[in-house]
Every structure is written in structure tokens, then in C-alpha cells.
Amino acid sequence: MLQMNNIKKVFRTDLVETHALRDFSLQVEEGEFVAVTGPSGSGKTTFLNITGMLETFDGGTYMLDGQDVKGLNDKQRSRLRNEKIGFIFQSFNLIPDLNLFDNVDVPLRYRGFSSKERKQRIENALERVGLSARLKHLPSQLSGGQQQRVAIARALAGEPRFLLADEPTGNLDSLMARQVMQLLEEINQQGTTIIMVTHDSELARRAHRNIHIVDGQVSDYQDLQPVLEVAEA
């Protein structure tokens, strides 16, 4: 469970002060699939980064699984991120000179698993995204959709409670985008809470809940639960 109350984030440069988030409040329940939409520059990425503790904030409170994030030091935050959060990015962000196996291995290394356990998890994760035959391939040898699936495998290998996706389909054509979306839905059904930033309203509609951010604030949200129920029916 994730709860933000009156979060404030200001970026200061020599010339300007940007209020990326203001009075931002949000609660996400266990198992939800939340789609975040909003115009460019409205603060969506900032929100995800704060959620993933990659970015600090200037005011308000943020509780992650009942823990107040504000009081944690870098090591504790990194640990928490490593154990509970998986990240997926628009540009995949695979490490170019590591093969698929070693890419998926990255979060597990910081977790301190034994090599046997890591191997097991890597193979499972790549299997889950349908790429278990390509352990030794480099990212550059894959298509965009495949790379994003590797990134998803990497995010999932440590079995995080939350998956944060920043426009995961933004660089993919619509067919690949739908495949990735399908994969995310499966993952969500198995219990992982997902927060996904997207521009694609069609994909957003498939989530349980839509949050619209304008100018650093949640402007409104539509509960799409009924739509989903219809789809499932």
C-alpha cells in the first residue's frame, strides 16, 4: 500500500523554480493497476521517481507499506527500492554490454542472493516474458518490444510488490505495445501493484483506475472498475 499526502516538489535552477508537484495526494491499494495520464511536463515522471525513491521531495508525507520514506537514509531507501519496487522505462534502459542474463541479474546482485537462486530467478523471469532462449544475447540484438520484455523480466526477477512503468510502450509500435500491456496485466493479476504512466488513452482505459495529472496536481480520476468488470465478463 502506498500513500502520498500533500507532496510538494520544487526543482530549482539558477533561473527558474519549477513546481513539479504541488499538494499532490494519492493512495494506491495493494493489487491495483493505476494508469497515470497528463500533458507533457505535468509532473508524471517526477511522481514516479518520488514513488520509487529516486527523487526526494520538499514537503508532505509519503508512506510506502506503512513506512515513512522521509526518515530513511540512502542505504535504507536503496534496500527498500531493491526489494519492493521494479522500474520499467520508456527507453528500456538495458545495460548495453551485458547480455540478457546479466541484465536481469543486476537487481538480484544488490539483493545478495546466492548464485543458484539468482540463476533460478533469472531463468524464470525470462521464461515469463518468453525470452528464455536468448540468455546470451546482447540487448542490441533484440527488437524494441523484446528489449522492453527483458526490462520487465529484470523488474520482476526480485518479485517486487510494486511495478513503476514510465511510458513503457512509448517507443513501441501498437502491436508490440499491446503485447507488453498484456504482459503487464498478467503480472498485475498475479498480485503485483502497477503504476503506469502512459499517453495512450486506449491502454489507460484497460487499467483499474486512471489518474490525470495537470500542473503537478491530481486533477480528477475516473474509477474504471466497471469497465474492467465488463471486459472480464
Add this chain to the structure above:
Amino acid sequence: MFKYYLMLSWLSVKRTPMLTALMVLAIGLGISVTMTVLTVNYLMGKDPIPEKSHQLFHVQLYTYGKDRSNPRSADGYPYQVTYQDAMNLSRSEIPNRKTRSLQTGYSVIPSSSDSSPFMETARAIDSDFFAMFKVPFIYGGAWESSVDTKAKQVVVLGKEINDRLFKGENSVGKQVNLNSNLYTVVGVIDDWQPAIHYYDLNNNHFGDTQQIFVPFSLLPVLELPSWGNNNGWKTETINTYQDKLNSEQMWNQFWVELESPQQKEKFQAWLEGYVEQQKQLGRFEHENAGGSLKDVVEWMDYNNVVSDDNTILVGLAFMFLAVCLINTIGLLLAKFLRRAPEVGVRRALGASQGEIFVQHLVDVGLIGLAGGTLGLLLGQLGLWGIKQLYANYHQLVYMDMTLVVLAILIAIGSSVVAGLYPAWKICRTNPSIYLKIQ
């Protein structure tokens, strides 16, 4: 985790081979210069006979007249002793071993007529000299101690001259013609090349050791000349060799071996008694008149074996290393910042700042190791160059294990120091900046 970091470092080397090569070269150059200078300095200052350097004492006597002193020595004592003092000192029964010593020289006349005579420095000493300074023999040994009082024309040869005169055969019992006098060979010593001629710091500190050793007792008999320093302070008329022996000229050296502090104390007391006695006889008129014992290490220190110039050179070498390292810092920053996006990903996946920091330090350590190895190789080249330039230094230009380990440690240590700032910088950067795509 360390193995993981090593693997990542290797990948990063492969990704930026040129940049890495430049850094290895910078560190290698710095290390090679530092190690070349340090090697010479270290071997100069190294205890040449650690197992007994605190039992061998060089004896000095303040024999000057009123208002006289040695302006170059730290305590005003003369470096050498007079012949009469050398004779008197050798009468003390307290030391286990003792030797008078003088650098002299000969014209060596080979027996076969096809080789021509040559000049060779020699050392006139007592029989104890060899055991005191642990001189190794191949054939025979020192002459009998009775020769120290009753002169005999015997000689101990160095390996090199024995090779030359006798083709390396056992020459004990054979005869050598020195200055047209025949000497009987009693021993041949092995190649004995202490880096420092600590047993005679009045003459050259470095270089080849003597190849001819003869009894000191031959001095008055054959009137052996001094081939070393002579110092005098008194106006004396010296016409004959006998005049020189009776004079206040200082041209001999005296060493004793004293096993324990008690023995040293006893000998020191004996020395003071001797000084008193000489005062009665009208010598030692200076108010500081006395005797001084300095062990090998003190004696080397006293003679500035490692000169200030050398120390300055070491300082300069380390400064050069610092310049190389500053360059390395710049290159490291470039290398690390290029990797910032990857660091961003690692941070997002749960790496802490500490883990990123250590990963980069391992990276730098590896570069340091490579730089150190290169530095050692280049350092050998530097030492070889010194050897070509200064023949006297050839005992001072090899790296022992201590130096090799030291070189690697300095290389890794200094590159890690150079890497601290870049590693700190990269681990502190905000990962979100490198993850964002607008």
C-alpha cells in the same frame, strides 16, 4: 560482490580501451619515475649488515688541538684516526674483534709476460676484518692473527682479480707480485659487493669493493701509501714515512665489534681512560677531547650516505607522480561520467550510493594495478639507464621484493586516492536525471 565489481571493471575497460590505456600509461609513468628514484634512495639507506649493524662500531677520537674541529661533521669529531692512535686502540683487549684499516693500492705485476701490470686499490686491515664484516671466502681464509703484530707478506684476493691472475683456480699458497714484492695468497673471497662501502665512508660511498687485502702490520715495513683521504690540522714537518706515522695526521680508520651494551660501556670507559692518558702526554688539548663510538647505522647517518639531494629527488619524483594522478583524475571523471546512465539504471534497480562508490573504486584499483605493473617494467628501464650513466651505482639499481610490493601498493593506493573524487561524484549524481527521456 567484489568479483562482480571486477567483472564490471573488465567490461568497462573493454568499453573504453583508449581512455583506460591513457590512465594506465599516466600512472605507469608516475610509478616508474618514483620507483627508480626510490630504489636508489632505499638501497643507499638500507642497513647493509642488519644482523650485526648494532655491534660494529666505528671509533673516533677528538685529537684536535685547542680551537680546532672538523667543520663538516655533526659533532666536530674528525672522521679518521692517526696511525699512533690506531696502534694504541688495537691494544685494547675489550672488543671481541677489532681492525685497523687503510685504503692503499698497488701496481699488480702478473706472472705471465703477455699481460701488463695494472693499478689496483687495496685495503690494509687486521685479520678480524673478514669476520667482522662477514666477508665470504671461496678458498682459504684470513691470515693468522699473529700476522697482525708480526708482519708477513700475505694477501687475500677478490674473486675478480683471482679470476684474472689465476683463471679462478684455488690460488692459496701461490704468489702474487705487488709493487715488486711477492705476497703469498692465503684466501680468496667471493664476490663481496655491499651496496655501500660502510666500512670506509671516507672514500667513495659506492662502487666496486677492493680486490686486494693485506695485513695492516705491513705499513711500517713496506711503507704502504695512503690511497684515501689524509687530514691534518697541526703544522708538522713530514719528510719520511716514519714522520707520517708519528704525526697527528688522520688517515687510518678503526672498527671494533662489541657484543653487548655492557661491553660497549666498558670499551667507552676504556676510551676515556685512553684520552686522559694521552692528555697527560700533551696530546688531545681540546676541551671536547674524547672518544666516540658509532654503530653502522649511526655511522652512515653521520656521513650523510643518503644525501639531501637524494631526498629532494624523491620528493620531486612523488610530485611527478602527483601530476600524473591529477591527470588521471580528469580522465577518470570523463570515464565515469560517460557511464552515468548505467549508474542511473543501477540505482533504480536498488544499488546504494555506497555500492556504486565501491564499484568505481574497484575499477580504479584495477587501473592502478595495471599502471603499477607497467610502472615496474618502465622502472626497470629507468634503472638500466642509471646503470649505464653511473657505473658506481650498479649495486644500487635492482628492485628487491620489498620494492616491487611497494610499487604495486603505491600504484593501487594512489590511484584509489585519485579515484575518490570521481567515484564520489558519480555515486552522488541524481539517478533520475539519466533515466528521464522527455
